[in-house]
Amino acid sequence: MSKKTGILLVNLGTPDSPSVKDVRKYLNEFLNDDRVIDLAWLKRKLLVNLIIVPLRAPKSAKEYVKLFKMFDGESPLLKYGLILKEKLQAKIAENYTVELAMRYGNPSMDSVLEKMRKENYDKIIVFPMYPHYAASSMGTVIEKTNKIINKWWNIPEVVTMGQFYNNPEFIKAFANRAKKHVIADYDHVLFSYHGLPERHINKSHLMGESCVNCNCPKEYLPEEPLCYKNTCYETTRLLVKEIGLDEGKYSLSFQSRLGKDPWIQPYTDDVITALGKNGSKKILVLSPAFVSDCLETCVEISEEYLEVFEQNGGEKLQLVESLNDGEDWVDIVHDLVSKQ
Numbered sequence: 001m002s003k004k005t006g007i008l009l010v011n012l013g014t015p016d017s018p019s020v021k022d023v024r025k026y027l028n029e030f031l032n033d034d035r036v037i038d039l040a041w042l043k044r045k046l047l048v049n050l051i052i053v054p055l056r057a058p059k060s061a062k063e064y065v066k067l068f069k070m071f072d073g074e075s076p077l078l079k080y081g082l083i084l085k086e087k088l089q090a091k092i093a094e095n096y097t098v099e100l101a102m103r104y105g106n107p108s109m110d111s112v113l114e115k116m117r118k119e120n121y122d123k124i125i126v127f128p129m130y131p132h133y134a135a136s137s138m139g140t141v142i143e144k145t146n147k148i149i150n151k152w153w154n155i156p157e158v159v160t161m162g163q164f165y166n167n168p169e170f171i172k173a174f175a176n177r178a179k180k181h182v183i184a185d186y187d188h189v190l191f192s193y194h195g196l197p198e199r200h201i202n203k204s205h206l207m208g209e210s211c212v213n214c215n216c217p218k219e220y221l222p223e224e225p226l227c228y229k230n231t232c233y234e235t236t237r238l239l240v241k242e243i244g245l246d247e248g249k250y251s252l253s254f255q256s257r258l259g260k261d262p263w264i265q266p267y268t269d270d271v272i273t274a275l276g277k278n279g280s281k282k283i284l285v286l287s288p289a290f291v292s293d294c295l296e297t298c299v300e301i302s303e304e305y306l307e308v309f310e311q312n313g314g315e316k317l318q319l320v321e322s323l324n325d326g327e328d329w330v331d332i333v334h335d336l337v338s339k340q
Contacts, residue, residue: 002095003122003157007337008112009085010141011129011292013104014075018064024057030104035140038200052258063299070298076324078102080292081129083325084333091334097121103141113148123157124149125340127333129291131165131235134196134228135204138163159340163226165235165288169335173328174288175242178320186318187280189245190271193232193289194296195254195263201229211264217252229264235288251275255305256296272305276312283309286320291329293322 015026031037031048039047071079081100089098097119101112116124128141142160149155164170183189201211204227215221216230220237224230236252255268275283285305287297297319306317323329 002093004119005096005123005125006116006119006121007088007092007096007098007125007127008116008145009081009088009098009100009127009129009333010109010145011077011081011100011102012137012294013102014077014294015064016106018061018068020058020061023061023064024053026105027053027057027060033104033136033140035143036136038135038203063295066299066303067295076298077292077294080324084330087325087327087330088333088337091330092338096337103144109141109144110148113145117152117154120154121156123159125337126158126160127337128161130289131163131170131291132193132228132231132289133163133226135200136196161336161340163231164332164336165231166238167332167336169328169332171235171238171242173323173326173332174286174320175239176328177323178239178243178284178286181284181318181320183243183245183284186282186284188275188283189243189250190268190275190283190285191232191236191239191250191252192255192268192285192287192301193235193252194287195257195267196228197259198262198264201227201264204228232289239286239288255300268301268305269308272309272314272317273312276309276314279313281314282316282318283314284318284320287322291323293324297322 013026013030015022028049031052032044034044037044037048067076068074085098085100092098099112099116101107101109103109126141126145128138130137133139145160149158198211205211205214205224207223211229214229216224216227216233220234221227221230233252240250251271253266253268253271254264257263257267285301287301290297302319309317
């Protein structure tokens with residue numbers, strides 16, 4: 001008899017609306033996570049609650065207004081997540097039930113896992129929707145899941161999916177989206193990943209090598225399989241091969257830095273500035289760390305970085321869409337969870 005199995009898809013999260021109140025609530029939950037801002041409790045509370053959120057919420061709310069307008073008043077992260085949930089449910093075997101939760105915001109992990117507890121599953125498969133491991137993304141989903149389920153009286157078999165950045169079908173799906181554009185028409189292709197503080201990378205380097213001295217830009221380091229920077233560079237190498245890009249026609253960068261502490265480099269805005277000043281007029285940008293288009297792709301890249309590019313002599317910056325609700329992405333998720 002097949003096991004009664006629940007599948008929990010988890011993405012980062014979104015405010016309930018682009019209002020300052022809802023954005024403030026979302027940022028409070030997000031930035032007070034000690035895996036996101038890894039400071040001592042009191043220092044983090046003072047920094048987040050008294051400085052970052054009061055200053056950032058009104059500005060971020062304006063950005064979310066733009067984002068929600070692009071998607072008919074909805075959050076794309078939630079919209080595409082719900083469509084993926086429905087498509088996966090229709091495709092997968094009858095003994096599986098698919099649920100969607102957000103690590104921050106709604107539908108919350110607490111409420112969705114409580115619903116799943118009442119279903120009394122034999123097995124729960126948790127699928128963090130991040131291609132790469134980072135303590136502040138996949139790591140916090142795993143921690144939150146364990147914290148909730150460990151309080152249950154009946155604890156089912158729990159399987160947590162890991163990173164899938166090197167899955168051949170994942171690479172092919174992103175490459176195919178890039179190939180929808182006439183790549184020869186662009187002067188340069190940029191792979192922009194979400195950034196992290198350098199200290200996060202240093203803490204993940206159990207072998208003791210610092211982020212600055214790490215050799216991962218030149219080759220994949222098997223001794224650091226959970227180093228985010230290492231896996232981002234490897235993702236780029238795999239995509240470059242699949243797309244067929246020549247050396248010198250592409251770059252890698254990291255975006256979305258917060259605060260004054262050093263983050264992993266090179267920074268996306270610096271790379272785009274240099275590309276414009278060096279004569280590039282048209283660039284194609286991929287964001288393989290995001291399986292769904294979101295604030296970081298639709299607003300930060302498509303609008304803010306376009307403005308930076310134009311100010312430095314560039315003319316066109318084209319974002320390659322993410323996997324969103326594509327049938328190939330549904331197939332990838334189906335294949336990954338079905339093997340568990």
